[in-house]
Amino acid sequence: MNSITEQLTFSVALSTEAHGIAQEYSQGISNPDKRQQIYLNTLAVYAVDNYLQCMGFETDWQGSYSCDFLVIQLMNVADLEVKNLGKLECRPVLPKAEVCEIPPEVWEDRIGYVAVEFNSDLKEAKILGFTLQAEAEVPLSQLQSLEDFLLYLSELEIAKSPQHEESSNLVKIGQWLDGFVDAGWQTIEHLLNPQQLGLAFKSAVSMTRGQKIDLGMHFEQISVALVIKVAAGSEGEVNILTQVYPVGNHVLPQGVKLNITDELGENILEVISRDEDNWIQLEFSAELGEKFQIMVAYGESQQAKIFEV
Template sequence: MSSIFEPSIFTVPLSFEAHAIAQHYQKQQLLPLKAKQVYLNTLAVYAVDFYLRCLGFEVDANQNDSRNPMIVKMMDVADLWVKQLGRLECRPVLPDAKVCEIPPDAWSDRIGYVAVQMSQTLKEATLLGFTQTAMAKVPLSNLRSLSEFLAYLHQLQEVPLTAPPAKVVNLRRWLEGIFETGWQSTEAILGIDMNLVSIRSMTILKTDIKRAKLIDFGMRLNDQTVVLSLAVSSNIDGTISVLAQLYPSSGNTYLSPNVKLVMLSESGETLQEVYSRGHDNYIQIRPFKGMSGDGFSLQVGFNNVNVTEDFVL
């Protein structure tokens, strides 16, 4: 794959691979306008991904909200996770546009915004420049140059991140009715109330709070998806009890064999591990409880592809 580099812009050919990825995510949308939005967003992310890799930066597409089907369905995001730096927003710009539009969905948790102009034929995408400031419409004439962008990224590299790159899910806030993006009711994700097993090791002050999230293993595993579900309860002694379960996605009766659910400590040590068998309609790890501030991770794995969610009590 070739590219054209100029001092102020960078043009990326949008190959068959780029359009195949865009079509993959477009097909998940039912509404035509949303499908078009997702298609252009995906091409913009591809172009910035290509540019950064050419410059030697490492990216991790698995951290992208723009690769999460549930988030994409509800929000207009075109983010790209850059290792050691943070989350960039890659906004597509139409050929005759005078401004780069940034939706409110992308106004936070971003280190910057890159304007990516599409050619009329969608055969090329040109990085025009960037801005650090989120606003509804940024005039293209006000964008900072790519040479400034490169200097800005190197400057960020010199400042260590003070927080882990992964989003940490705060389960204590669930008890207050506050939920992170992507975590929905079990009914919304699975279609029916699965009536998760209640945790009864301690007297419960509040009814179990149950939330579920779709875990997508991506194109490498033929769109294989599963549902991670958690039930959370508060106890008289101030601890929080947790039950984690894994279900097949809506429309499937059983999990594929050898899907794993692993509980990890904050240091990465395996605390619990369970695998699905041939006819499991769900799997779960043993219920556990912890004190406020305790952290842990849940890892869902299949065919050497792992997706990890981090939690704090």
């Protein structure tokens, strides 16, 4: 039986099914503290999963780290994948506690942290609120309300919808020639050092802008500058030169890919950096009103941007 209380919390009965799942994931753990940690984490995820489904959000508990036996033995993790939105961290709060503890290993790759308070006999869990702050301890008094939580998820759902993403990511490059440059695109002097500029920009162009892009993960992460040069062509066409430069280094690592695709997703041009390349580039022309995508990738990490001439 679920109920929303006057304090805008949400109570979830921890049934035999809930305890059975918690027992399944914690069994075989010899360390009693670790066993209890996994047990409580599982109950917290169960409660949030129940709550979100009641509120109409699709979840994927089986696709979360908290369902991976190896991960939960190595890490203090209680995540729940919300379909198309990302991972929520569901943190257990014991009776009479005044803070919600968030371990450092879950400070990244989370769209939020939900506090779940248990009663003394673990028969009921209460969803107290949430926070976006990844901190070791968050006072329960500083949690945002469940009303704000549902609003946040709804706004995130809209922001991550394909229609919104295409609209918000669309770069109207055709307007650059008229002086209307999309937000987030900097002059190249802000991105590249003078030595790189000397090598790269010997010929004049009508408009040049760039954007820093981070690729890769952790120790393999690299930063590059995606630079776009636009010049008026003949008969309503625009000549476009797109380049990728290293940021903070003199050369690109081997394997950086620059790719151009059309509106139908068909591959038009592609280049991959070799050992000791200072930059890579592709040059093409596009007609007014035409859309295309530029993708920069390194390893399994990639970023794509949609342009309209």
